[in-house]
Amino acid sequence: MKTILDISIAINKNASSEHLFGLLKNVLVQDLGIGRFVFISFDKTWQIALQEGLNENQISEINIDSIINQYDDIDVLHSSTETGTNKFEIVVPVFHNKKAFAYLLLGDLQGEKVEISPIIKHLKFIQTLANIIVVALENKRLYEEEIKQIAIKKELEMAQTMQSLLFPRRLPNNKKIEVKAYYRPHSEVSGDYYDVVQIDANRTALCVADVSGKGMSAALLMANFQAHLRAQLSISSTIEELVNKTNKRIIESANYEKFITLFLAIFDAKEQTLTFLNAGHQPALLVSENKIVELKKGCTVLGMFDELPKIESETIALPNHSKLICYTDGLTELEDENGNQLEVEGVANLIDSYQNLKEIKTRLEKRIKEAENKSAIDDDITFLVAEFLR
Template identity: 40%
Template sequence: MSEKVNKILSKLELNEFKLNSLLEITKGINNNFSVEKLLKIYEYILREQLGISRLILYNFNQKNWNCLLRYGAKGNARKINIHKDLLHIKDITVIESSSSASLNSFDIVIPIYHKKKPLSYLLIGDLNEDAIRISPTIKHMPFIQTLTNIIIVAIENKRFANESILQEITNKELEVASQMQRLLFPEHLPSNNRLDVAARYETQQLVGGDYYDFIKINHQEYVFCIADVSGKGVSAALLMSNFQANLKANVKYNHGQLTLEDLVHLLNEDVNNAAKGEKFITLFISYYNCTNRKLKYVNAGHNHPLLSDGKTFKLLNKGCIGLGMFDKLPSVEMEEIAINPGNVLVCYTDGLVELENEEGEQFETDRLHEIVKNNFHLSMKDLDKIIFHELDRFKGKKEFLDDTALLSCRFL
């Protein structure tokens, strides 16, 4: 009778231990203990209370396998090849003989899976078979698996929470950057008896690398441009912000001393200093004098703007290579054009003409020519709306894959 009572008491003691261990871990999770503190509780339960004197715990962090906890194993963690030695193990496994000498120094492998994907592997060895709370068989290993599962899921949840917080911070920073970038674009474009100007910019991220500007020097003189940084996202936006600041400063303070060619050389130097050869900028920049109706421009590797009288088109393609491609520009060619009343200039970035439809066909400049010709009588704002409407219709269900900027000007 006493033997039966002792067995019952031992079983109760074991169940109480398991329950207390789970409660202690759960309490730590609910109190938002750090990963280090949770692992200390876990290690205490396994080492001190279960008599496990050798242990390695591996965890997959969505990128790599890392050793999360190790004691009594010396250098074995570095010698185990997880992909070769462990990934084939699906259930609690006793290690009797393995081709890996490092694995043979352990007794049991306990895998932790989630949605059929391995999250963790626990290797334990040198079991104290005399401890009251551990059995010489593996029948109590499911408890250790459960305990490990709780710890690993808690750590994963912490990681996801931290990533969510970081993502939220990044998104807020990008929103601020997007608002700041919008300030770089002119708030008001002229629409009067001399000029009718309109523009539109669509970015595929919160920030982008396309840019246009229309700068009034005085009542007779204007500088306007459109540009595109190689690449996308934050790095492109930062480079374009730097470029815009240098461009505006030079136009505002040095326009009387600089020719367009001089300005392009200076901008090339600025891009090289900022990008260190990692990115380049294509640019179309022009200077217009309303009094003598002369337009001067330089095209630095940019898509060729269209100058039209409603019947014919001229491509503005004189200039040089893109800015930042070389330390020094080999040559810069400036062209001067006489502008007739009613002429329309349409400038754009490559996202417009390289837009693809569901068949993989690009929009290209011929379609743009046709739209401008058929809608030549419209205001520039309405013309831009028509162009983007046709882009939407052309691409069908496909998304815009690149930033797209459009700047249109009618000379009156």
């Protein structure tokens, strides 16, 4: 009873695993006179946590896989030289919630045969001690993991708040241009991005981008990309120059480990033109005069090549009330009940009969909601719709 009390006091004082294993070792060696044992426990992987009476070679010969999941109660060990268990006579498994968490192998039982050794009557006591220690360590591990998860969640929530500040707080709605946007991250933070930047009195930049991958690393790269893009918009003489500089910046930041797809367009209200460049992104859709045109011209993705192999922009004259729809692949990859993806053609069909910008946004949002109700959506979804006025 004193031994159990000592271990309980140590557990209540949040003693280390080394201290608790030391108490178990004292009981086995000093109190019970067991000359040889190995304590195999599970902590992410199966490993030998404690041993007595073995040299390094004998320890390395023990085949842990030959022991685990073969014994569900105290038993005579089926020892073998091939598995390194020939130095032991008894196995004491330790279970918690019907799951094996440890195995104690006992040998050199004061020189007695297993059947007549006085240790036999103490096996349940040994098993109880080991169980108390293993359960305490498992509970401690779960508690520490919970604390870690809470900290990670708080960090992600803070990152989510910070990332939300990257998006424009107000979208243009004036006599020259009207813009609406939708953003749905898959998790707390996202690799999707959209932006609307007033370059000068006449020019407005519209951008939708997508970083490869998800999570914090994608969000950090996107934040870096956003800061660079906004700085370059006012000083780059051409859209090609801007994209080339951005490509180099992404390589510096991500070292070829991530890439960004980008659709960037600059609306000139004075000239009534749209200059765009598509860097490996989903084709934006331009709706004008009852026609839908896919905007594909540009270059490959950014962040993979030191020099972009081919890069070209295009400038289009805009009839009044032309509309632009740009989006990330989370939208085109939405699936119906048969598993068929929406794709670019499906997006075009959705917006074809709608002339009002609000109606277009509402129809796309409805399609996303339908997909959510049928199956889980495992990607970020972003789209931006704009109408150009005179």
